[in-house]
Amino acid sequence: MTAGHGSPSCPQCGGSLPRQALWRAVSCSYCKAVVTLNTRWVERAAFRAAWARAQLRADDGDWVTLAGTDYRLLAPLGRGTTSEAWLAERQGNARLRAVIKLEPPAAAGKQAREATTLQRLQALSGPGSSYFSLRLPQPVAQGLTARGAAIAVRAWPGFWGSLADVMALHPQGLADPRHAVWLWRRVLELLDYLHGQGWCHLDLRPKHWLIHPADHGVHLVGWSRAAPQADPAVDLQQSAWALRAALAGAGEAPPALPARCPAALAQLLRRASEDRDWCRGQGAAGLARQLSAAALADFGPPRFVPFDPQRA
Numbered sequence: 001m002t003a004g005h006g007s008p009s010c011p012q013c014g015g016s017l018p019r020q021a022l023w024r025a026v027s028c029s030y031c032k033a034v035v036t037l038n039t040r041w042v043e044r045a046a047f048r049a050a051w052a053r054a055q056l057r058a059d060d061g062d063w064v065t066l067a068g069t070d071y072r073l074l075a076p077l078g079r080g081t082t083s084e085a086w087l088a089e090r091q092g093n094a095r096l097r098a099v100i101k102l103e104p105p106a107a108a109g110k111q112a113r114e115a116t117t118l119q120r121l122q123a124l125s126g127p128g129s130s131y132f133s134l135r136l137p138q139p140v141a142q143g144l145t146a147r148g149a150a151i152a153v154r155a156w157p158g159f160w161g162s163l164a165d166v167m168a169l170h171p172q173g174l175a176d177p178r179h180a181v182w183l184w185r186r187v188l189e190l191l192d193y194l195h196g197q198g199w200c201h202l203d204l205r206p207k208h209w210l211i212h213p214a215d216h217g218v219h220l221v222g223w224s225r226a227a228p229q230a231d232p233a234v235d236l237q238q239s240a241w242a243l244r245a246a247l248a249g250a251g252e253a254p255p256a257l258p259a260r261c262p263a264a265l266a267q268l269l270r271r272a273s274e275d276r277d278w279c280r281g282q283g284a285a286g287l288a289r290q291l292s293a294a295a296l297a298d299f300g301p302p303r304f305v306p307f308d309p310q311r312a
């Protein structure tokens with residue numbers, strides 16, 4: 001604490017300090033506290049101890065080194081045909097929770113494409129970009145590791161599992177068709193933004209829908225096939241098929257909508273999944289409006305229906 005141009009004073013007892021306190025540590029002659037007023041001064045021993053802690057690598061557990069940085073693998077999250085997704089923690093000074101997808105080395109090219117796509121999606125600017133950039137995967141690193149090709153994205157808190165995981169728990173299909181409404185609405189909102197920016201996802205299978213039960217959120221993963229200047233109606237149709245499958249349950253091909261799915265929602269899902277030209281005419285925003293109207297007709301005014309993936 002300095003009083004203008006006067007002599008500095010001790011922040012602990014208010015006693016006056018020698019001027020050297022402005023650039024180095026001094027001992028207060030009144031209260032004996034070791035004090036410096038230099039905000040850029042760091043004690044060597046404390047800095048070294050902090051640096052050593054940041055470099056610490058426990059010997060237990062699983063590790064991968066990706067793009068020169070160590071990641072500790074914390075828990076498996078899911079599996080694809082040849083891939084494993086892991087919750088991981090980046091080590092070092094800037095710790096970060098990430099999801100790492102490990103695949104055989106031959107997938108490196110596909111993962112590089114996915115990383116480039118994700119960077120381009122994060123760089124989009126326009127109405128809604130700051131909001132939707134948080135709902136799209138944020139790439140952290142990509143490259144080869146000792147365990148194969150890897151891509152890391154920031155982890156989303158609150159994620160439960162994929163829609164495919166929900167379906168595996170419910171071979172008879174979702175018991176409450178009202179959940180189809182928020183699931184589809186979340187994806188249509190994202191598609192409306194994405195299509196408006198000229199991009200399509202092109203692989204909206206249920207395993208790419210990540211579910212956040214508490215806030216009725218859906219995040220999309222699996223961006224390796226995404227492309228600019230494609231037909232947005234493909235995404236709209238695929239999203240409708242994914243929901244038909246979730247409502248119908250396993251073993252139905254093509255998924256037949258069960259009797260518990262009420263008329264307006266069933267008719268909309270049938271049309272959207274089977275009529276690509278109609279989807280193109282509607283666009284994601286048009287489908288979202290149709291969904292609101294169907295939900296009102298079938299279930300009455302909107303209300304929050306808690307989603308428990310175990311009992312849905």
Ligand SMILES: Nc1ncnc2c1ncn2[C@@H]1O[C@H](COP(=O)(O)OP(=O)(O)OP(=O)(O)O)[C@@H](O)[C@H]1O
Pocket residue numbers: 077078079080081082083084085099101137153159161162164207208210221222223224
């Ligand atoms: N970012 C993520 N966060 C949480 N889980 C994820 C994430 N990415 C993937 N997963 C989990 O891993 C599973 C498999 O992932 P994905 O479908 O992307 O792999 P894949 O089928 O091998 O790859 P691709 O779809 O590119 O062919 C997903 O269903 C999901 O459970």
